[in-house]
Amino acid sequence: MIITAKGISKSYKRGKGGKGFVQVLSDTDLSIEGGKVYVIYGRSGSGKSTLMNILAGILSPSSGSVSYDGRDIYSLSDRELSALRCLSVGYIPQMHSAVGTLTVRENILLPSAVSEKPVDSARADELIDLLGLTELADVRANVLSGGELRRLSLARALVNSPSVIFADEPTNDLDDECAKLVVQTLHASAQAGAAVVIVTHELFARSDADVVLCMQNSSLVREKG
Amino acid sequence: MSIKKLLLKSITGRPLRSLALLFICAIMSGAVYGGAVVWASLDNGISSLEKRLGADIIVVPKSAGEKTKLEEMLLQGTVGYFYMDKSVSDELDKIDGVEKQSSQYFLVSASSECCSAKVQIIGFDEDTDISVKPWLQNSYSKRLGQNEIIVGSKLTTKVGQIFKLYGVECKAVGKLESTGTGVDTAVYASSDTVKGLIRAAQSKGISVLSKQSPDDVISSVYIKVREGYDIDEVTAKINLDIDGVQAVRTRSMITGTADKLSVLSAGITILIAAVCILSAVIMLVVFTALANERKGEFALLRVIGFSRARLARQVLGEAFVICVIGALAGIAAASAAVFPFGALIEKKADLPMLSPGILSVTGYALIAFSAVCVTGPLASAYSAYRLSRIDTGRILREGDS
Ligand SMILES: Nc1ncnc2c1ncn2[C@@H]1O[C@H](COP(=O)(O)OP(=O)(O)OP(=O)(O)O)[C@@H](O)[C@H]1O
Ligand SMILES: [Mg+2]
Numbered sequence: 153m154i155i156t157a158k159g160i161s162k163s164y165k166r167g168k169g170g171k172g173f174v175q176v177l178s179d180t181d182l183s184i185e186g187g188k189v190y191v192i193y194g195r196s197g198s199g200k201s202t203l204m205n206i207l208a209g210i211l212s213p214s215s216g217s218v219s220y221d222g223r224d225i226y227s228l229s230d231r232e233l234s235a236l237r238c239l240s241v242g243y244i245p246q247m248h249s250a251v252g253t254l255t256v257r258e259n260i261l262l263p264s265a266v267s268e269k270p271v272d273s274a275r276a277d278e279l280i281d282l283l284g285l286t287e288l289a290d291v292r293a294n295v296l297s298g299g300e301l302r303r304l305s306l307a308r309a310l311v312n313s314p315s316v317i318f319a320d321e322p323t324n325d326l327d328d329e330c331a332k333l334v335v336q337t338l339h340a341s342a343q344a345g346a347a348v349v350i351v352t353h354e355l356f357a358r359s360d361a362d363v364v365l366c367m368q369n370s371s372l373v374r375e376k377g
Numbered sequence: 378m379s380i381k382k383l384l385l386k387s388i389t390g391r392p393l394r395s396l397a398l399l400f401i402c403a404i405m406s407g408a409v410y411g412g413a414v415v416w417a418s419l420d421n422g423i424s425s426l427e428k429r430l431g432a433d434i435i436v437v438p439k440s441a442g443e444k445t446k447l448e449e450m451l452l453q454g455t456v457g458y459f460y461m462d463k464s465v466s467d468e469l470d471k472i473d474g475v476e477k478q479s480s481q482y483f484l485v486s487a488s489s490e491c492c493s494a495k496v497q498i499i500g501f502d503e504d505t506d507i508s509v510k511p512w513l514q515n516s517y518s519k520r521l522g523q524n525e526i527i528v529g530s531k532l533t534t535k536v537g538q539i540f541k542l543y544g545v546e547c548k549a550v551g552k553l554e555s556t557g558t559g560v561d562t563a564v565y566a567s568s569d570t571v572k573g574l575i576r577a578a579q580s581k582g583i584s585v586l587s588k589q590s591p592d593d594v595i596s597s598v599y600i601k602v603r604e605g606y607d608i609d610e611v612t613a614k615i616n617l618d619i620d621g622v623q624a625v626r627t628r629s630m631i632t633g634t635a636d637k638l639s640v641l642s643a644g645i646t647i648l649i650a651a652v653c654i655l656s657a658v659i660m661l662v663v664f665t666a667l668a669n670e671r672k673g674e675f676a677l678l679r680v681i682g683f684s685r686a687r688l689a690r691q692v693l694g695e696a697f698v699i700c701v702i703g704a705l706a707g708i709a710a711a712s713a714a715v716f717p718f719g720a721l722i723e724k725k726a727d728l729p730m731l732s733p734g735i736l737s738v739t740g741y742a743l744i745a746f747s748a749v750c751v752t753g754p755l756a757s758a759y760s761a762y763r764l765s766r767i768d769t770g771r772i773l774r775e776g777d778s
Contacts, residue, residue: 201774210680211770231684238682245773249677253390254383263681265383292390308681 153221153240153315153347155184155207160216162202176202177213178370186315188377189342190349191358194367200351201246201320203367207349208243208318209233220316238267242309242341246320246351248301252294256285259293260307267312279307282337284330298325306334316347323354335360384694395699398663402703402749403710405656410745411711412649414738416642418719421731431508432479432599433608436465436615436624441597447625456497458483460594461622468619469598474606479505480595482571486542486564487583496532497563498542500571508599509565517551521567527551531561543577555731600624653748660756664696668760675764676772685765692761693754700753704746 162177176199184190184207194200205211207218209225217224220240225233237243242263250259260276280289283303288296296304302325309317319338323331335350335357342348342362350357358364363377388395438461441447449455469478482500501509503520517527524547528534538549547570555561566574575591600615602608608626615624668675678688719732732738764772 202770205768205770205773208680208770210773211768231686234679234682234684234687237680243680245677245680247673247773249673249680249773251383251387251674251677253387258383258386262383262678266678266682 153186155182155218155220155316155347156222157182157207157218158216160203160206160213160218162199162206162211162214175370177206179216180371182207182365182372184316184347184349186345186347187342188347188362189339189360190347190363190365191361192349192351192365192367192372193353193358198367199370200367203372204243204318204320204349204351208241209237210243235267238263239312240315242312242314242317242346244302244305244309244317244319244322246324248298248305250293250296250301250304252292255290255292256280256296256300256304257289259304260311263308263312269312272311275313276307276311279310283307283333299327299330302326303330303334306337310337310341313341313344314346317341317349319348319350319352321351321353323352323357332356384691384698388695388698394667398660398699398753399703399706401656401659401663402700402753403707405653405752406704406707406745406749407711408649408652408656408707409748410708410741411715412645413741413744414711414715414733415719416645417733417737417741418731419641421733431601432627433602434600434612434615434624435627436469436598436600436619436622437461437596439621439623441623450497456485456495458485458596460589460596462589463593463595465619465622466595466598469600469615472611472614472618474603474611474614475600476603477505477507477601479507479599480568481509481597481599482568482575482591482594483596484571484574484578487578494562498566498571498574499563500566500568502568506599507601513551513553513565519550521550521565521570523567523573524548524570525550525566526570527553527565529553529561529563530555532564543574543581543583545574545577653752656749657752657756660753661759664753664757665760668692668757668764672764672772676769679769680773688765689758689761692757692764696754696757697750700750701746703753704749707749708742708745 158181160177160180160182161175163173163175166172166174180203182203192200192203202211206213209218212226218226220236225236228236251262254262257276257280260279261271261273264271264276280286283306285300285303285307288300293301293304302322306319306322309319317338322334322338326334331354335352335354338348338350339360350361352358358376361376364375366373366375435447437447438459440461441457441459446455446457450457463480466478466480469475479502481502484498484500486496486498499509503510513527521527524545526547526549528549528551530553534540534549534552536549536552539546540549541547547566553560553565572591579591600611602611608628612624612626615622675688675692678691679685683691716732733741
């Protein structure tokens with residue numbers, strides 16, 4: 153899968169009555185391909201999450217286009233784009249997210265239930281074991297700690313074995329060991345052929361990455377690769 | 378895990394919230410359905426009352442007492458009898474505006490003779506009758522023979538049963554449908570049968586009638602006023618021209634009841650409307666608040682591939698399931714309350730009650746059911762729609778679930 157972002161700009165309304173504007177991204181280009189790990193870092197508020205959301209197909213840019221294998225995703229119908237997200241995109245939001253009324257296992261299986269493929273519970277169990285959630289598998293998600301939720305998000309993003317993975321600060325709330333495990337798991341997905349984009353401040357992640365990008369002045373600066 | 382299970386889990390996973398919503402739905406459906414059934418019962422009662430009266434004016438002897446007493450006897454089943462001279466009938470013929478008239482004979486059974494309580498016996502003239510026949514028709518269409526009797530619905534006497542009144546063997550040939558009025562405890566016979574019974578009573582030494590022969594008396598005359606004449610004027614003329622009688626406009630006897638009913642039905646309508654509006658507002662507020670609270674969850678579902686339509690279906694589905702269960706519970710509870718207590722309401726409100734047929738009851742249940750099952754999803758549809766218009770990335774930022 154090759155993802156190309158061309159001339160992406162994004163501005164938000166801000167201030168009283170929404171009269172003012174803040175330009176978060178301006179004319180940003182980026183190309184992502186399968187099998188590689190991309191790390192994006194940058195100051196808080198520089199627009200990293202905004203860029204990730206645009207790339208993942210959940211936030212339309214003010215201008216510019218995002219295409220997956222040449223298909224402009226923001227010109228797709230809502231149904232087509234949703235199907236694409238379900239089958240091809242794994243997304244780990246910066247905010248904690250889980251359906252509180254479901255158990256950890258059910259949360260992880262959710263994307264696999266949404267796609268009409270047969271539910272891959274073997275894959276789910278493998279991820280549960282790998283990320284140390286075995287004992288929590290049948291616990292309701294609304295009692296989990298921050299780090300546990302973070303790992304749940306990762307397992308959920310990987311359960312459909314998507315071809316592109318966006319991880320927005322996936323190591324927040326985690327101890328060093330756990331953080332390493334998470335980054336390793338993402339690298340394993342890249343080795344299996346997925347394109348992996350990680351927003352993180354972890355230095356070790358930067359050194360392991362194939363490409364490192366820094367978000368500066370509303371634009372991406374390539375630092376490595 | 379299927380998507381249906383997700384829907385169920387989000388309902389069972391929040392038991393308190395779901396129960397509260399169920400309760401609101403139940404109240405709404407119960408109020409609409411229960412109110413409609415009570416209203417229809419009262420309405421049924423009053424129209425059967427009106428039909429039964431058939432005549433425009435009733436003439437009775439002055440000695441029959443005040444209007445309210447008469448009303449009690451004719452409408453509420455208090456037993457009684459009185460007689461006046463037969464010549465009243467001829468005098469009535471001379472009154473301008475009297476189109477048809479028919480005499481009736483009243484008698485009360487001696488207690489402990491045929492039935493557990495005293496029974497009102499009403500004899501009517503089948504050739505001239507205007508008030509009894511039309512609604513007797515359903516029970517017995519042939520001419521009533523000597524000592525043949527039609528019994529009210531509340532009496533235990535069965536069709537075909539032979540029983541004695543003042544020692545005379547009578548045969549029950551028909552049973553009336555329930556009317557919710559005093560008629561339900563009365564029996565009907567031809568004038569000749571009643572005259573015979575009066576004689577039998579006299580021969581037993583029971584002084585029903587002092588001097589005259591039963592052939593010379595009547596109890597009441599039912600009058601139909603000729604088209605174009607004012608009923609009130611004719612009533613006044615009878616009262617003025619004929620001595621010893623009182624003429625009462627039949628409608629005035631039921632207006633007391635009808636007034637009570639219209640006040641009550643207006644009250645019920647207002648109550649239903651208030652409960653509906655209140656429930657709808659509460660539903661709207663609750664569903665909106667819930668959707669807000671669950672923004673993060675919804676955004677997450679969008680991220681993992683729910684389309685807008687599917688998310689809307691999920692939200693509406695949840696609301697629908699709750700509304701269906703709540704509405705059914707409300708209807709069941711209202712049924713359990715209204716039908717057994719119908720008799721109590723009748724007594725307390727002093728109004729005739731007549732349960733509507735199964736078809737209309739089903740109709741009311743359906744209306745109540747749909748009212749709830751439309752309002753609930755509609756209330757949540759608004760928030761579902763609002764949610765689906767915003768970029769998921771944006772909701773995701775706001776929501777933290
Ligand atoms: N919906 C919005 N309306 C107005 N301003 C917004 C909105 N979303 C984001 N912003 C602003 O855009 C800027 C970029 O936000 P973004 O979340 O992309 O930054 P970030 O680089 O991910 O920050 P962090 O490292 O803290 O997560 C911020 O200044 C933020 O306040
Ligand atoms: Mg961010």
